[in-house]
Amino acid sequence: MASGSNSLIWFRKGLRIHDNPALEYAAKGSSYLYPVFVIDPHYMEPDSTAFSPGSARAGVNRIRFLLESLADLDSSLRKLGSRLLVLKGEPGDVLFRCLKEWDVRRLCFEYDTEPYYQALDIKVKNYASAAGIEVFSPVSHTLFNPADIIQKNSGRPPLSYQSFLKIAGQPSWASSPLSTTISSLPPIGNVGNCGISNVPTLQELGYEDSGQDELTPFRGGESEALKRLRGAMDEKEWVAKFEKPKGDPSAFLKPATTVLSPYLKFGCLSSRYFYQCIQDVQKNVKTHTLPPVSLLGQLLWRDFFYTVAFGTPNFDRMNGNRICKQIPWNVDHELVAAWRDARTGFPWIDAIMVQLQKWGWMHHLARHCVACFLTRGDLFIHWEKGRDVFERLLIDSDWAINNGNWLWLSCSSFFYQYNRIYSPITFGKKYDPNGDYIRHFLPILKDMPKEYIYEPWTAPLSIQTKAKCIIGKDYPKPVISHDTASKECKRKLAEAYELNKKLNGVVSEEDLKMLRRKFEEDHQRQEPQTKRLKNKN
DNA sequence: GATGCGTTGGGTCA
DNA sequence: TGACCCAACGCATC
Numbered sequence: 001m002a003s004g005s006n007s008l009i010w011f012r013k014g015l016r017i018h019d020n021p022a023l024e025y026a027a028k029g030s031s032y033l034y035p036v037f038v039i040d041p042h043y044m045e046p047d048s049t050a051f052s053p054g055s056a057r058a059g060v061n062r063i064r065f066l067l068e069s070l071a072d073l074d075s076s077l078r079k080l081g082s083r084l085l086v087l088k089g090e091p092g093d094v095l096f097r098c099l100k101e102w103d104v105r106r107l108c109f110e111y112d113t114e115p116y117y118q119a120l121d122i123k124v125k126n127y128a129s130a131a132g133i134e135v136f137s138p139v140s141h142t143l144f145n146p147a148d149i150i151q152k153n154s155g156r157p158p159l160s161y162q163s164f165l166k167i168a169g170q171p172s173w174a175s176s177p178l179s180t181t182i183s184s185l186p187p188i189g190n191v192g193n194c195g196i197s198n199v200p201t202l203q204e205l206g207y208e209d210s211g212q213d214e215l216t217p218f219r220g221g222e223s224e225a226l227k228r229l230r231g232a233m234d235e236k237e238w239v240a241k242f243e244k245p246k247g248d249p250s251a252f253l254k255p256a257t258t259v260l261s262p263y264l265k266f267g268c269l270s271s272r273y274f275y276q277c278i279q280d281v282q283k284n285v286k287t288h289t290l291p292p293v294s295l296l297g298q299l300l301w302r303d304f305f306y307t308v309a310f311g312t313p314n315f316d317r318m319n320g321n322r323i324c325k326q327i328p329w330n331v332d333h334e335l336v337a338a339w340r341d342a343r344t345g346f347p348w349i350d351a352i353m354v355q356l357q358k359w360g361w362m363h364h365l366a367r368h369c370v371a372c373f374l375t376r377g378d379l380f381i382h383w384e385k386g387r388d389v390f391e392r393l394l395i396d397s398d399w400a401i402n403n404g405n406w407l408w409l410s411c412s413s414f415f416y417q418y419n420r421i422y423s424p425i426t427f428g429k430k431y432d433p434n435g436d437y438i439r440h441f442l443p444i445l446k447d448m449p450k451e452y453i454y455e456p457w458t459a460p461l462s463i464q465t466k467a468k469c470i471i472g473k474d475y476p477k478p479v480i481s482h483d484t485a486s487k488e489c490k491r492k493l494a495e496a497y498e499l500n501k502k503l504n505g506v507v508s509e510e511d512l513k514m515l516r517r518k519f520e521e522d523h524q525r526q527e528p529q530t531k532r533l534k535n536k537n
Numbered sequence: 538g539a540t541g542c543g544t545t546g547g548g549t550c551a
Numbered sequence: 552t553g554a555c556c557c558a559a560c561g562c563a564t565c
Contacts, residue, residue, distance in 0.1 A: 245545025
């Protein structure tokens, strides 16, 4: 490209100045640089028909987090002599109009492996190629290029963490020097009539002021990400000794993890920079934990899921997904709604779901508990239903990681030990015997004695009255009995696995229907027995 | 076919 | 808190 022409940096993820290869390249030798973010109304504008405040696709917490990230990016760009140009509309159409109007000769954007961007980016690249526009689209969201790893493994993504590590080898890109620190940016040219606006506020997008009584405590943006990162890295012992499974899911005043996931999701934090910071800490301590449980191991998990997701057609579905066990999950909208709206009657489960709604974030093990409960542990509901709720409400919801974890927790892929079920009663109790977490997120139970707080339906009526919480009136009775439901789930999964084995994974809709019918008949037979037991109690 | 392994279960016992 | 058993899966490797 001739020096002195116009460049456009298209921000999607990668909402940062530091270690941003696309931005660095876009700035190099350009007379004018147009930093663009396109607001897709479908993603950002209020939808009153959704089950929670937010747009059709995202809860209000994540929309706010994104707006804060954009405002921070805009402020950083301004310090470098530029600004963020915000446009509205279908991203492809908006971009084509800008490229033409501004006579852009160089288009830069971070490579994205999600199906949505894969489809969009093909259109964009075709347009650019026809118009003679140079495109630079580096892989900088992850430590590895998923395509490289899949190629190294003869075209198929590795399906276990250990095999992923073996194939991936040393992350050479992640260890390479960061992008040059940018001290100034080329000016913005004449923007003409492209409908540029500032970063909108939530109110400007049409959201009510008092949509929720408690919004997420996590602020979006690169500045906040770097502050959080520094805070975490200052605690060298903590970083070195980090062991994911040992974290306390009930810790909410000071979460047991870094809470950097939402910043990685939007690219407010460079995964390469994070990786190098952890390595620096590890170099300077005597001993440290190792993947998969170490902090570095968590970043590699992220790459693992990105790689499998990229290399697996229909990764976000059961049907047509070759790595997903075909299971005849229950269809029960009432139960899904009870789970989603924190009305299962299990305080540990409901408190986690309230934290999800209010904060858009909860500890990894807490996510495990509610996902296991919804799917293979108790309710036997389709993992896609839970995935949808997480995808909407989490501020860190990430297509590859969210779907990967739901596949994992539902024993549909990666992990198959379906007899290992998280107890909705005893698991949380181990960490928080007093039930402070429950008391915080479910204040209706705040006066329930700790002996009953994980199973309030067992409290004598006198205790319930004293605690001002009558079970069945002020707080729901449990939707199922964990003992019987979890046993039934195990039986069902054993049968579903057998069917998958017998048919070599090629299970038709009809096969699933038949098995589902059998499950219903089995359940009918069990029911009278269960009722008798209940009457006895 | 046997064997070993897999990020993080529950329960009991010392 | 850790060691051990329970019950037991799929998958990779040999």
